[in-house]
Amino acid sequence: xxxxxxxxxxxxxxxxxxxxxxxxxxxxxxxxxxxxxxxxxxxxxxxxxxxxxxxxxxxxxxxxxxxxxxxxxxxxxxxxxxxxxxxxxxxxxxxxxxxxxxxxxxxxxxxxxxxxxxxxxxxxxxxxxxxxxxxxxxxxxxxxxxxxxxxxxxxxxxxxxxxxxxxxxxxxxxxxxxxxxxxxxxxxxxxxxxxxxxxxxxxxxxxxxxxxxxxxxxxxxxxxxxxxxxxxxxxxxxxxxxxxxxxxxxxxxxxxxxxxxxxxxxxxxxxxxxxxxxxxxxxxxxxxxxxxxxxxxxxxxxxxxxxxxxxxxxxxxxxxxxxxxxxxxxxxxxxxxxxxxxxxxxxxxxxxxxxxxxxxxxxxxxxxxxxxxxxxxxxxxxxxxxxxxxxxxxxxxxxxxxxxxxxxxxxxxxxxxxxxxxxxxxxxxxxxxxxxxxxxxxxxxxxxxxxxxxxxxxx
Numbered sequence: 038x039x040x041x042x043x044x045x046x047x048x049x050x051x052x053x054x055x056x057x058x059x060x061x062x063x064x065x066x067x068x069x070x071x072x073x074x075x076x077x078x079x080x081x082x083x084x085x086x087x088x089x090x091x092x093x094x095x096x097x098x099x100x101x102x103x104x105x106x107x108x109x110x111x112x113x114x115x116x117x118x119x120x121x122x123x124x125x126x127x128x129x130x131x132x133x134x135x136x137x138x139x140x141x142x143x144x145x146x147x148x149x150x151x152x153x154x155x156x157x158x159x160x161x162x163x164x165x166x167x168x169x170x171x172x173x174x175x176x177x178x179x180x181x182x183x184x185x186x187x188x189x190x191x192x193x194x195x196x197x198x199x200x201x202x203x204x205x206x207x208x209x210x211x212x213x214x215x216x217x218x219x220x221x222x223x224x225x226x227x228x229x230x231x232x233x234x235x236x237x238x239x240x241x242x243x244x245x246x247x248x249x250x251x252x253x254x255x256x257x258x259x260x261x262x263x264x265x266x267x268x269x270x271x272x273x274x275x276x277x278x279x280x281x282x283x284x285x286x287x288x289x290x291x292x293x294x295x296x297x298x299x300x301x302x303x304x305x306x307x308x309x310x311x312x313x314x315x316x317x318x319x320x321x322x323x324x325x326x327x328x329x330x331x332x333x334x335x336x337x338x339x340x341x342x343x344x345x346x347x348x349x350x351x352x353x354x355x356x357x358x359x360x361x362x363x364x365x366x367x368x369x370x371x372x373x374x375x376x377x378x379x380x381x382x383x384x385x386x387x388x389x390x391x392x393x394x395x396x397x398x399x400x401x402x403x404x405x406x407x408x409x410x411x412x413x414x415x416x417x418x419x420x421x422x423x424x425x426x427x428x429x430x431x432x433x434x435x436x437x438x439x440x441x442x443x444x445x446x447x448x449x450x451x452x453x454x455x456x457x458x459x460x461x462x463x464x465x466x467x468x469x470x471x472x473x474x475x476x477x478x479x480x481x482x483x484x485x486x487x488x489x490x491x492x493x494x495x496x
Contacts, residue, residue, distance in 0.1 A: 038050070038051045039051065044088075044288070045086075053289070053290045054244070055236045055237070055240045055241055055244075055290065056241055057202060057203060057206060057237070057238065057241040057242075058202070058234065058236075058237030058238065058241075059201055059202050059203045060191075060201075060202065060234075060237070061201075063191030063192070063194070063195040063196065064191050064234050064237070065191060065192060065232070066232060066277065069277075069278065070232060070267075076267060076278075078269050078271070078274055078278060079274065079275040079278070080271070080273050080274055080275060081273065081274075081275040082273045083273065083275075083282070084272050084273055085272065085281045085282060085285040085289075085319065086285075087318055087319060088284075088285065088288070088295075088318075088319055088320040089317060089318055089320075089350070090295035090296070090317075090320060090321070090322045091295075092295075092296070092322055093317050093321075093322050093323070093324075093347065093350075093351075094130070094131050094132070094133045094322060094323055095126070095131060095132050095133065095323065095324055095325075095326050095340060095343050095344070095347070096132070096133055096134040096135065096136070096159070096299060096323050096324070096325045096326070097122055097132055097134065097135035097136070097159060097325070097326055097327065097328070097340060098135070098136055098301070098325050098326070098327050098332070098337060099118065099122075099135065099327045099328045099331065099340075100115055100118075100119075100135060100136065100137045100138065100144075100147075101136045101137060101138055101164045101184075102327055102332045102333060102337055103327040103328065103331045103332055103337070104138065105332065105333055106331060106332055106333050106334070106336070107331060107375075109141075109143065109144075110147070110373075111143070112143055112146050112147045112150060114372060114373065115147035115150075115151065116147060116150050116151060116154075117368065117372075118328065118365065118368070119135065119151045119154070119156075119159075120154065120156070121361050121364060121365050121368070122135060122159055122328075123154075123156045123158055123159060124358055124361045125340075125344070125357060125358055125359070125361040125362065125365070126158050126159060126357060127354075127355065127356030127357040127358060128356050129355050129356045129357075130157065130158030130159070131344075131347065131355060131356070131357050132158060132159045132340070133158060133159055133160060133323065134159050134160045134161075134162050134182070135159040135160075135161060135162070136161075136162045136163055136164050136184055137151075137161060137162070137163050137164075138163070138164060139163050139165060139171070139174060139175060139178070145178070148161060148163075148178065149178070152178075152179065160181075160182070161180065162180065162181075162182040162183060162184065162224065163175050163180050163182075163183045163184065164183065164184040164186075164226075165183050165184070165185070167185055167186065167212040167215075169215055172215055172216055172219050172221060173219065175221065176219050176220070176221060180221070181221065181222055182221065182222040182223075182224055182258070183216065183221055183222075183223065183224065184224045184225075184226050184260065185212055185213065185216065185223050185224065185225055185226065186226050186228055187209045187212075187213075187225045187226060187227055187228070187242070188205075188227075188228040188229055189227045189228060189229060189230055189233040189238060189239050189242065190228075190229035190230070190232040190233040190234075191232075191233070191234065191238075192229060192232055193228060193229055194238075202234075202237070202238050206238075206241070206242055206245065209225075209242070210245060210246075210249065213225065213246065213249060213257070214249065217249065217253040217255050220255070221255075222255055222256055222257070222258070223255075223257050223258070224257075224258040224259075224260055224299070225246060225257060225258065225259055225260065226260045226262050226301070227239065227259060227260060227261055227262050228262045228264050229262065229264040229265065230261055230262055230263065230264075230277065230283060231263045231264070231265065231267040231268045231277050231278050231283070232265070232267060232277060233277055234277075235276045235277050235282075235283070235286065236276075240286065240290055240291055243259065243287065243291040243293065244291060246259075247291060247292065247293070256297060257297070258297050258298075258299060259287060259293055259297055259298055259299070260299045260300075260301050260325065261283055261284065261287070261298065261299065261300050261301065261316070261321070262301045262302075263280075263300070263301065263302040263303060263312060264303065265303065265305055266302065266303040266304055266305030266306050266308065266309065266335065267305075267306070268280045268283070268302060268308065268312045269308065269312070270308065270311045270312050270314070270315035280300075280312050280315045280316055280319065281315060281318075281319040284298060284300070284315075284316055284319040284320045284321050285319055285320060287320075288320050295320050295321060295322040296322045296323075297322075298316075298320065298321040298322060298323070299321060299322070299323035299324070299325055300312070300313055300316030300317075300321045300323070300324045300325065301324075301325040301337070301338075302316075302324075302325075302337070302338050303332065303333060303334065303335060303336065303337060304330065304335040304336050304337070304338070305334060305335045309330065309335075309336070309337065309338045309339070310338060310339065310342045310343070310346065312338075313326070313338045313343060313346070314343075314346050314350070317346075317350065318350075324338060324343055325337070325338065326338040326339060326340035326342075326343050327339070327340060328340050328341070328365055328369075329341070329365070329366065329369060329375075329377065329381075329384060330342070341359075341362045341365075341366075341382075341383045341384060342382065342383070344357055344359055344362065345359070345383070359415050359416055360415070360416055360417040362383055362384060362416060363384070363416050363417045363418055364417075365384075366383075366384035383416065387423075388412075388418070389408055389409070389412045389418060389419075389420045389421065390420075390421050390422060390423050391407060391420075391421075391422050391423075391432075398429070398431035398451070400420055400422070400435055404420050407420070408420040419439060420439075421435075421436070421439050422435045422436050422439070423436075423474045423475075424436055424459075424463060424474060424475040424480060425463075425467075425474045425475065426463070426464070426467040426471075428463075429451075429460075430451035430452070430456055430457070430460050431451045433451070433456045433459045433460050433463070434449050434450055434451040434453065434456045436480060437449050437455065437456065437459075437484070440477070440480070440481075441484075454487075454491075455484065455487050458483070458487045459480065459483050459484075459487070462483060463475055
């Protein structure tokens with residue numbers, strides 16, 4: 038059947054319907070995932086069109102997936118971080134939801150405390166075991182949406198659940214029905230979709246869920262989970278690893294609207310951010326992130342990265358307050374003793390710090406030469422330098438001006454006596470075998486020492 042597509046306004050064939058393929062042996066895509074070799078990226082030269090939704094946003098999993106890789110947060114820490122998420126996402130709710138565990142009393146207490154704040158965003162959702170008692174628990178807590186695990190690769194269906202595809206499908210349908218009967222919006226987590234049989238299981242399962250959603254008149258969300266980080270953003274790559282193909286297929290073959298599609302990725306192959314951006318570009322409204330990227334194994338999509346990806350794609354922060362990113366990073370360090378790798382973009386100690394003298398000289402003349410954007414305005418972090426054996430006179434001068442907020446006529450140059458004094462002292466340290474950078478405390482002491490010597494000479 039040919040009909041006019043409301044999405045493209047073109048005549049398109051409308052005969053796509055993939056039946057469940059109930060195989061007797063699991064399809065493990067061994068040609069793509071040979072366990073003793075590096076996974077292969079397969080190309081089929083099929084390109085799908087860009088399809089950025091009219092609205093895109095972020096969701097957060099810091100209190101769920103983020104807690105699976107670290108010590109549990111305390112109640113106060115969850116409440117503090119929840120308030121920061123709300124401020125970061127801004128009045129337009131660009132961090133739209135955050136999900137909680139409800140297994141422990143600590144989790145439930147934190148959830149209630151956050152509910153009591155009365156904040157519109159982020160909406161509190163949960164992730165639960167697929168049991169009737171858990172569904173009733175969250176309903177009684179006033180939760181409207183919950184995540185439900187529906188593992189979809191044969192690795193999970195055959196080897197973890199010990200089921201066939203048809204058995205898994207019926208099992209999942211019963212679980213989702215239990216949520217719908219209680220009036221709860223299910224968010225189906227399609228675990229390990231980047232190793233699944235997309236046409237033989239995923240799409241037939243989606244058809245069934247879409248039908249259930251229509252009959253119950255309750256929306257069902259689809260979280261596309263790149264559980265092992267196998268997804269790739271290349272437009273001509275083949276399913277199941279193709280992020281463009283996975284997102285496009287949900288829309289084109291199963292009529293899933295953008296606002297019901299959420300991407301959840303991991304960083305095992307350093308592609309978490311690029312894959313998340315790709316999901317936005319090809320039709321998913323939501324990308325699921327965690328603060329500082331903390332999550333299973335190599336972590337989740339860093340929330341702070343997607344804040345800036347959003348601004349890059351939309352041309353505006355749309356009310357988000359990125360200075361809260363720096364507050365969140367400092368809170369993790371101060372309150373939890375969390376060590377952020379110093380080179381981490383936006384939040385690491387060395388993010389906008391230079392050690393090279395030639396770079397410091399450029400910063401003194403024009404910060405735009407060596408700073409990616411106005412980090413002082415957008416993150417509350419002015420560009421800075423660390424004084425080492427490679428910093429040169431320019432590095433010392435820049436440190437003094439930045440540390441003591443000297444500008445205009447008050448600013449020192451690399452030829453000022455105090456700069457020469459500190460540089461000479463530092464050169465002596467490194468000539469004697471020092472390997473570490475000069476600390477802030479040492480530099481402050483040198484400034485005091487030079488000032489005192491100047492006062493003596495003036496007398």
